[in-house]
Amino acid sequence: MASSKDYYEILGVDKQADDATIRKAFHKKARDLHPDINKEPDAEERFKEVNEAYEVLSDPKKREFYDRYGSVDGYGQGPSIDDIFGGGFDMGDLFSSFFGGAASGGGSRAVRLDGRDMGASIKITLQQAATGCSKEIAYNRLAPCHSCNGSGCAEGGSQVSCSTCHGTGQVVTTQRSFLGQMQVRSVCPDCNGTGVTIDNPCTECQGQGRTPDRERVSVKIPAGFRDGQQLRVEGYGEAGVRGARSGDLIVTVIIEEDERFQRSGDDLHVRAEVSIAQAALGATLEIEGIMPDEVVEVTIPAGSQFDDEVRVQNMGMPHLRRDGRGDLIVHIDVVVPQKLNEHQRKLLEELAESMNEQVNARRTPWQRLRERLS
Ligand SMILES: [Zn+2]
Ligand SMILES: [Zn+2]
CATH class of the missing domain: 1.10.287.110 (DnaJ domain)
Incomplete structure (x- = not known):
């Protein structure tokens, strides 16, 4: 030419x-x-x-x-979109994956009817994580239509092959581009790619079989659950089109920080105050545990120092889905008394003397008066 x-x-x-x-x-x-x-x-x-x-x-x-x-050589022989992408490429796929529509399988006529998974999160306390608990979540989803039970059909309605795409779920349009004409397949707008329409659609859901709804679901969180762990509630995600499988609801559990306990795996760390006498002589303390009304006995050995740790076995968080608990690790805070009466001061002075320690024994009259009154 x-x-x-x-x-x-x-x-x-x-x-x-x-x-x-x-x-x-x-x-x-x-x-x-x-x-x-x-x-x-x-x-x-x-x-x-x-x-x-x-x-x-x-x-x-x-x-x-x-x-x-400057010529028409090669016009109309340009590669089609199928050639560029190795054949079997489906513009419908591309568009739908961009726009979140019903995706169709490459080359096949299958379309996505199933509902998608959804995400939600709930906050619980550390105590609730220790005992396990049930929590209700309220959220919005496309739920199966109550009016038609998800079928999409009104009374006496039935599913028929889509007349726009003749049941294929796809329509082919010809588009111009610098490559020449291109055949572009896309999801049929009348049946959303399902190939099926309803002759007498449910008015509540316009034949979709699902409607926006405020959903409430109770979620059972087992004892020992960790912060950020997820639970899957089957069938509580987005409802499928016309009774197709619903997605799942994936619940992320967030455990609030606790004022007293710090968690490390299934172990719990807690601080306990002991006096200098208790630290020196040893003592048995009773402290509140993580479980409701739980009292934990902690044995402070004689000669304990500030920040020493006492491990109480089996008093931490319960192990998830198995027997037993982690440990409770008690960090010792040795507290020095800030106020002493005369008798107490005398005893301490005697202690210092017997240990050959220099202390500030001399006091102003004003200090003496205060001690006598206290
Ligand atoms: Zn309906
Ligand atoms: Zn159609």
Whole structure:
């Protein structure tokens, strides 16, 4: 094929000529050069050229291609979208994955009817995590339609093959691009790619079988659950189209920080105050445990120092879904008395003396008075 003919010159029009001007110019040239009328030797050849020029310039796509590349060589032989993406590529897939619509399987006619999973989160206290608890979650979802029980059909309605896409779930449109014409498959807008419509759809859900709803679901959190762990509540995600499988609700459990206890795996850390006498002589303390009304006995050994740890076995968090508990680790805070009465001061002074320790035994009259009164 001749490649660099100037079709505008052949028709005698300029490059900005509109369709009407081109058509008029063609008609005139065609009349003048028609082999039945024009007996010049090159008339037939020129007549063919005029036809060729008109064929290109009267077709907006071809004209655009010609304007861009200076020839129509290769026009219409450009790769289709299928070729570019290795065949079987489905524009419907691409569009739907971008826009979250019903996705269709590559090449197949299957469409996504199942509902999607949804996410939610709930906060519980550390005590609730220790005992296990039930919590209600309220959230919005597409739920099965109450009116039609999810079928999408009103009384006496039934499912019929979609007339727009003839049951294929896809429509094919032709689009122009610099590559030439492209066949683009997309999800049928009338049946959302299902290939099926309802002759008498439920008015509540417009035949979808699902409607927006405020849902409440009770979630049981087992004892020993960890912060950030998830529970799957089957069937409580987005409802499927017309009774197809619902997605799941995935609940993330957030455990609030506790004022007293710090969790480390299934062990719990807690601080306990002991006096200098208790630290020196040893003592048995009773402290509140993590479980309701739980009292834990903690044995402080004689000679305990600040920040020493006492481990109480089996008094931490319960292990998740198995027997036993972690440990309770008690961190000792040795508390030095800030106020002493005279007798107490005397005892401490005696202690210091017997241990050969220098202390500030001299006091102002004002201090003495205060001690006597306290
Ligand atoms: Zn309905
Ligand atoms: Zn359809």
